[in-house]
Amino acid sequence: DGGITQSPKYLFRKEGQNVTLSCEQNLNHDAMYWYRQDPGQGLRLIYYSQIVNDFQKGDIAEGYSVSREKKESFPLTVTSAQKNPTAFYLCASGDRGVGNSPLHFGNGTRLTVT
Amino acid sequence: RKEVEQDPGPFNVPEGATVAFNCTYSNSASQSFFWYRQDCRKEPKLLMSVYSSGNEDGRFTAQLNRASQYISLLIRDSKLSDSATYLCVVNTGSSNTGKLIFGQGTTLQVKP
Numbered sequence: 457d458g459g460i461t462q463s464p465k466y467l468f469r470k471e472g473q474n475v476t477l478s479c480e481q482n483l484n485h486d487a488m489y490w491y492r493q494d495p496g497q498g499l500r501l502i503y504y505s506q507i508v509n510d511f512q513k514g515d516i517a518e519g520y521s522v523s524r525e526k527k528e529s530f531p532l533t534v535t536s537a538q539k540n541p542t543a544f545y546l547c548a549s550g551d552r553g554v555g556n557s558p559l560h561f562g563n564g565t566r567l568t569v570t
Numbered sequence: 571r572k573e574v575e576q577d578p579g580p581f582n583v584p585e586g587a588t589v590a591f592n593c594t595y596s597n598s599a600s601q602s603f604f605w606y607r608q609d610c611r612k613e614p615k616l617l618m619s620v621y622s623s624g625n626e627d628g629r630f631t632a633q634l635n636r637a638s639q640y641i642s643l644l645i646r647d648s649k650l651s652d653s654a655t656y657l658c659v660v661n662t663g664s665s666n667t668g669k670l671i672f673g674q675g676t677t678l679q680v681k682p
Binding site for chain 1 (some may be wrong): 599611613
């Protein structure tokens, strides 16, 4: 079955450590996105990539980094520079350049940094 | 002004009621619009796309008003299972930019 997979579902880290969240899709989508959601809040765009080897900053990119070496994969690294990393992280994919193309989401990763 | 704005609610309605949510957007060049549903501690799931002519899917009707720059979602005959947060999503540029912005969501609670 086609879909988008995030792992792990729950992640616990100590402050000061970098951590990488995995996101893999087999939907053959060109575009992939990372969002962050805090309790009671909407989704905020961290980074997005419309094609392999290219990515753009979203609204809250500081303290995060990404890579897009393969079409299927878009890992997100939360660095120690991110001031408030504890959040629900959602990865999504979609068709680039297709009007009215919705996003498909993974199940999310809940990151807790103490 | 936020790029995409929603009334966070909560909207508390009895079963069987009709309820409507609005979502305003700031970029007049936006071309793609969607409504998503998010259950507590889950990922958002696509409810419906919003087309210029308006569209309906069972009890749900979505409309776009370009002149006033808002989209709406109407839910008729509310069910307990409709309780969730409804997110509007807007592509803030042309369809090729791929930057989709979410509103903060509107929470709906349907009571027996």
